[in-house]
Amino acid sequence: MKNKTIGIFGGGQLGRMMAQAALPLNLDCTFFEASTDCPSAVLGQVFSSQDPQGLEQFIASADVFSLEFENTPLADVDLLMQSKAIHPPRQALAIAQNRLSEKTLFNALAIPVAPFRAVDSLETLKQAVTELGLPIVLKTATGGYDGKGQFVLREAEQIDQAWQELGPAKSLIAESFVKFSREVSIIAVRGQNGDVKTWPLAENHHHHGILSHSIIPAPNSAEFLPVAQDYITRLLNHLNYIGVLTLELFVTEQGLYANEMAPRVHNSGHWSIEGAVCSQFENHVRAVAGLPLGSTEVVRPSVMVNIIGQHPKTEDVLALNGAHLHLYNKTERAGRKLGHITLMPVNSDELSNLCRQLAKILPEPLALTQDMNI
Template sequence: MKKVLVLGAGQLARMMELAGTPLNLDVKAFDVRSDKVVQPISPEHEYGDLAQGIINCDVITAEFEHVAHDTLSECEVSNKLYPSSNAIKIGGDRRLEKSLLAACQAANAKHYFVNNKTDFDKAISTLSLPIIFKSALDGYDGKGQWRLKSQADAQDTWQDIEKFLAESKGSVKQGIVAEQMVPFERELSLVGVRRLNGDIAVYPLTENHHTNGILSVSVAAPVNSDLQQQAGTVFKALTDELNYVGVMAIEFFQVDKTLLVNEIAPRVHNSGHWTQQGADTCQFENHLRAICDLPLGSTSLVRPTAMVNIIGEDQVSDEVLAIPSVTMHWYNKGKRAGRKMGHINVSGETELILAQRLVQLSTLLPAATFPDLAEFAQNYLAKQS
């Protein structure tokens, strides 16, 4: 039995444990809040500190990219960490990410690095409005972002950014990446996996919908083969450059027939949760297969599937389970506004059936918690009719 240690003890580690058990893998997690190694599903069970966890495991991985660098260094020297600490750091720092994209000639939005007021002014003169300013570190779910649409708002925006930079703490200096806002048609993401020996498999592109800056719905269905090929080429270039091992997600903006990289995530990803019911091998199992040097499982789409995030709600109507091909995934978290509490996967034999089930699901979920799911579902249904 191989033993896997996950850095981070949230829902992604939890789903890795669930996927690893049938493979006879022992998955434990390092809780960065308590500094203890725990059982992801039953965190009340503790197994010592990080040093003990490193000694007791065969392989180390991470469920999030904002891991303290001293923790990554401690894991790296064990020669057990996959993906590498470098890959994880790149996923957690937009400046490093942009450098990687440049090295791989991966198309992305025009950008400028901002560390002070001079840089801020230069960014405004170099890029055209509207501009989005993103924190280089710790930004997720729409946090750490400022949108500048008018020159008249520039001074107020800079004051907010200046305060943010002054209050930022950590061993790595915070910074800002200014990006030309892209008039994209839709956001797509590609989840793929690379094994230790270089084998690669990618899942179908997934269309993402956001509500208040947080991913609310992802739909996996047959897509344009040219777009799929573009995305796959970028995935191979990035993962080969990093000698990457494990699952990586890449978020793209589609502009006409071209894909621009928005950001990368060196881990299993929210937009890949649909794979639990829509593919033979889910992203969590394939990540474990890759880091444990096992043959990769099929990433083909078995049936059109959508994932609906449950945000800030700890219960939904039991009638949801009466809808065919609906599966609940709760994370066992305490209720908090804006928190990802679980997700619902919905599948259909065709996109039309999937759309009909999404509409049915939307009628059973509270509009206050799922504010635009009904509109999304109706629009999706209209496209299939």
């Protein structure tokens, strides 16, 4: 019997980790990526998006398809869907590519979001400021990630500057600034039979707009977990979703507010490779391939730390008890995610101390030395 092959749009670290999870299940992977020398290249054939025949060859290479990046071109997906299936569904991808569509869906499903307005001119930006009040966050409706494509507008005098920086995008969204105590995310998976499983909430911390580390389970989150599970299950079922979906949330005095969703495996779920019975990557490929889902039970509390910009010394990281190192085969560059480290010592009481040890050996300073109440 021929092994099933999964075609993945994108060949970065997420595609790499999906393919690593597929290997023990005798599932092969191919990739569609601009560069054939991408992080996933060691795990399967890469078809170049720069090659005029690359997309057609990629479509012919696999039985079923998925993706690692929500900005996968819809035109490519449309061509694929003439003959093959893709998970997650096109509708989820299209909605996630447009923040206005995304917030509108959240409203329709009674998932709380900050008040927002569509902005397509300097005049509608001024109107949004009048209606929403300040501060507001102005974002491009499409594109932008890791803090890019947005402007926090705190004073009326900044209106012209905000429009000059983002206005050429034309389609913008203005959101009321949410007063939140922390950001959390919930990751869930839905199988082809409609089975839904969720991992615990992760508490996420950022450094210069990029996720620096996640704490799992999020401290003091028991009261929020059922609510987050309900919200993400509404999305999964409404979209008839197959695969892993992530919902980023703000913790406020009024409860949880949705920030955005990601129709893919997510950085805040990397801990699950060692920290859960079945990782987000394995459960995603299981769902895409039509296999039963695995348990999302936590093995023990963990902290996942991104390696950003510059590599630490491998021997220093591996000398830490309970540290699991994952490198993505990427060259160093400021702001680039080069790998991650999951900390999960046998004695979970040592986790805070282990974070402090790690902070001393990371080239890029992160706020790991604070008391995280783990």
